[in-house]
Amino acid sequence: MKFQIILPNTFPKTTVKSLLEDYWLVPRKIRHFLRSKKHLKVNGRKINWQSLVQAGDHIELVFDQDDYPKKSIVMGDASLVACLYEDQHLIIVNKPEGMKTHANEPQEIALLNHVSAYVGKVCYVVHRLDKETSGLILFAKNPFVLPILNRLLEDRQISRQYWALVQGKIKQDSLIYRDKIGRDRHDRRKRLVNQSRxxxxxxxxxxxxxxxxxxxxxxxxxxxxxHQIRVHLSHHGHPIIGDPLYNKNQRARRLMLHAHQISLTHPFTSEKITIQADSQSFQQELTLFN
Incomplete structure (x- = not known):
């Protein structure tokens, strides 16, 4: 597996060590492989970890099969994938409601299987949506970028926005819910607000x-x-309409929750990516409430 990355025009001069650690957030184990095997070149030349890189430099990364053991997955149906963004490292797709993000059993087929078939190789889940929720999901197309995207997610540098149709009227124009969430001991499918644990x-x-x-x-x-959004809204007296777990009053044919926007800065190109997606079924249900 080989990658060619050109540092963007705005990239500051820094060391190879800092490039991998601070800018690309490459895990220590992978940095060790690149260094010990001399599998990183700058402008076609092998370098040391203190060598300087700058805007316009060509970075070449090579990985052996030992670095990333081959993974297999049952391929799904590529025609079921609604791809809205794709490059060498990541893909963003619009998931329909009623489809799992990933399988729980070896032979089960879910969105991950369909995306892998669309790409032509095994992909990796960066974040997930509940089966009943529609909308945008980000997948890594290779194991090198996966932990980097995971770190961006943990550091809150990947923004996700959802539409939710909730029961009742919310008086405030904006508010923030900060209730801690834990497992429901009486129903393993559910979560609940638990401020202490x-x-x-x-x-x-x-x-x-x-x-x-x-x-x-x-x-x-x-x-x-x-279930963060579902739990928070339900806890504050505004359960999502159509929610089979947190709202007993079923007034819609689907859970009225849709992930309509995702934004991130590409870890290698520094490109600001903002993708938006609609849901036909969500909009159809919404018209019933006009």
């Missing part, structure tokens, strides 16, 4: 449109806990 969870809410008995809100995640 739960994990930190932060959701930014802004009101988009009011209906007679419902409110359309935009939700931006600062953390990514399981």
């Amino acid at each position: 739960g994990q930190t969870a932060i959701t930014h809410i802004s009101k988009s449109k009011e209906f007679n008995e419902a409110t359309l809100v935009n939700c931006q995640l600062e953390t990514g806990r399981t």
Whole structure:
């Protein structure tokens, strides 16, 4: 596996060591492989870790099979993939509701299998959406970029925004939920607010449109806990319409939650990527509340 990366025009002069550690966030194990095997070249030349690189330099990275053991997966149906962005390292797709992000059993088929078939090789999940939720999901196309994207996600440098149609009227134009979330001991499928033992969870809410008995809100995640938006809204008396777990009043044919935007700065090109996606089924259900 070989990658050719050209440092963008705005890239500052720095050392190879700093490039890998501070800018590309390459894990220590992989940095060790690159260094010990001399599998990193700058402008076609082998260099040392203190060599300087700058804008316009050509960086070549080579990985052996020992660096990343080959992984196999059942290939899905490429025609089911709605790709909205793709380059050498990552792909962003629009997931329909009712499809799992990844399989839980070896022979099960999910979105990851379809994306891998579309790309032509095994891809990797960076973050997931619940089966009932539609919208944008980011996948890594190779194991080199996966931990880098994971680090960006952990450092809150990947922004994800959702539309949610909730029960009742929300009075404030904007608010922030900071309730900690933990497991529900009585139902393994569910999560609940647990201020003493739960994990930190932060959701930014802004009101988009009011209906007679419902409110359309935009939700931006600062953390990514399981069912975070669903739990926060339900806990504060505004469960998402159509939610089979957290709302007993089923008034829609689907969970009215859609991940409509994802934004990040590309770790290698410094390009600002913002992708937006609609959902036909979400919009169709929304018209019933006008």
